[in-house]
Amino acid sequence: MAPYLAWLGCHAKPVESTVRIVRLGELLQAGGIMRRVFVRFVSVAAIVLLARLSWAQTPVRVNWTAVTGAQSGVFMAHQEGFFKKNGLDVELLHIPSSSRGIQAILAGEIAFSYMDGTNQAQANLKGANIAFVAGATNRQVFSLMAKPEIKRVVDLKGKKIGITRVGSSTHTSALFALNSAGLKQNDYQILPLVEVPNILTALLAGQVDAGVVSPPTNSRARKAGLNELMNLAKEGPEFVSVGIGTSRNYIKANEDIVRRVVRSYAEGVQMFKSNKAAAQRMMQKYLRVKDQDILDDAYNQFREYLEYPPYVTRKAMENVIAEIAATEPAAKTAKPEDFIDMRFVAELEKQGFFKGSVPTK
Numbered sequence: 001m002a003p004y005l006a007w008l009g010c011h012a013k014p015v016e017s018t019v020r021i022v023r024l025g026e027l028l029q030a031g032g033i034m035r036r037v038f039v040r041f042v043s044v045a046a047i048v049l050l051a052r053l054s055w056a057q058t059p060v061r062v063n064w065t066a067v068t069g070a071q072s073g074v075f076m077a078h079q080e081g082f083f084k085k086n087g088l089d090v091e092l093l094h095i096p097s098s099s100r101g102i103q104a105i106l107a108g109e110i111a112f113s114y115m116d117g118t119n120q121a122q123a124n125l126k127g128a129n130i131a132f133v134a135g136a137t138n139r140q141v142f143s144l145m146a147k148p149e150i151k152r153v154v155d156l157k158g159k160k161i162g163i164t165r166v167g168s169s170t171h172t173s174a175l176f177a178l179n180s181a182g183l184k185q186n187d188y189q190i191l192p193l194v195e196v197p198n199i200l201t202a203l204l205a206g207q208v209d210a211g212v213v214s215p216p217t218n219s220r221a222r223k224a225g226l227n228e229l230m231n232l233a234k235e236g237p238e239f240v241s242v243g244i245g246t247s248r249n250y251i252k253a254n255e256d257i258v259r260r261v262v263r264s265y266a267e268g269v270q271m272f273k274s275n276k277a278a279a280q281r282m283m284q285k286y287l288r289v290k291d292q293d294i295l296d297d298a299y300n301q302f303r304e305y306l307e308y309p310p311y312v313t314r315k316a317m318e319n320v321i322a323e324i325a326a327t328e329p330a331a332k333t334a335k336p337e338d339f340i341d342m343r344f345v346a347e348l349e350k351q352g353f354f355k356g357s358v359p360t361k
Helices: 002-056 069-079 098-106 117-125 169-180 196-204 217-223 248-253 255-274 276-286 292-305 314-325 329-333 343-350
Strands: 058-064 088-094 112-115 130-139 143-146 160-163 189-192 210-213 227-231 238-247
Touching: 058 069, 058 255, 069 088, 069 112, 069 130, 069 238, 069 255, 069 276, 069 292, 088 255, 098 112, 098 117, 098 130, 098 238, 112 117, 112 130, 117 130, 117 169, 117 238, 117 314, 117 329, 130 248, 130 255, 130 314, 130 343, 143 169, 143 196, 143 217, 160 169, 160 196, 169 189, 169 210, 169 227, 169 238, 196 210, 196 217, 210 217, 217 227, 217 292, 238 248, 238 255, 238 314, 248 255, 255 276, 255 292, 255 343, 276 292, 314 329
Parallel strands: 058 088, 058 112, 160 189, 160 210
Antiparallel strands: 112 238, 130 238, 143 210, 143 227
């Protein structure tokens, strides 16, 4: 036994070292394999995750109708990635008319459009079955601007007044201002010029004597020396100037998409009101404003008048209905609920989304 023990004492350590070397080599080899497997696994997982994220982006077409800060909510949501965050791949289209936007919705070409209260209500009374799902402005955020020599609204007797289209918010605002001065329909001439910036161009060229324009165009008009005869946002009634609408059939079939669109829109308005720098970047891009004074003026106007929470108010809709009822007998029995569906905004409010999210100043 002694010789064996002696041999064991002499050879035990070398054997142990050899075993350790062999095991280390196996572990290193196995580790290399594991690293390669892990890298491949992570790569495949990343590809699958990206694919799923891509698949999760639901395509939605949204129409904006005018170059105005009233439509800032959608522009902000697009710029800041809120639509994508909420699983929406939104394509922004520009059809410069509420009535044409409504037609595109009914034809299935788009899902949502900005639209004014008058066109929306008139379309519904003819069977369109459209509903506002979010409100942008419950005030007519327009200014009646005129040549420097014209000082009062009543001085527009015998003059040409520019609007975008007959039946548009600019038209409604013009009629309110002119009627408030006691002018009748045959006392002036209304000229449709399609886009708000065109109205300012026509004013400066002397092609019209006055025109109804929204921010930032009214800011440009003031800077150019034109007279503001009336600020409709301050002097006019509570009235659905613009909101976001879609068909009730679309709401019924795509309730979750509508919910995500409304949330994205609310996030856009929240960002507009709370982050001036981001809002002005949007205005430079989408509203094509470069002048800092005009940017500041337009931002301040819409920070005040963009609805937040973005409800279409009952009073604003009642005033739309009352105006239409003068010429549309069917409107006399209509109720605000026939034209609005505010449940998605109400859901956000119930969740506390709007609580303390925007500074008061």
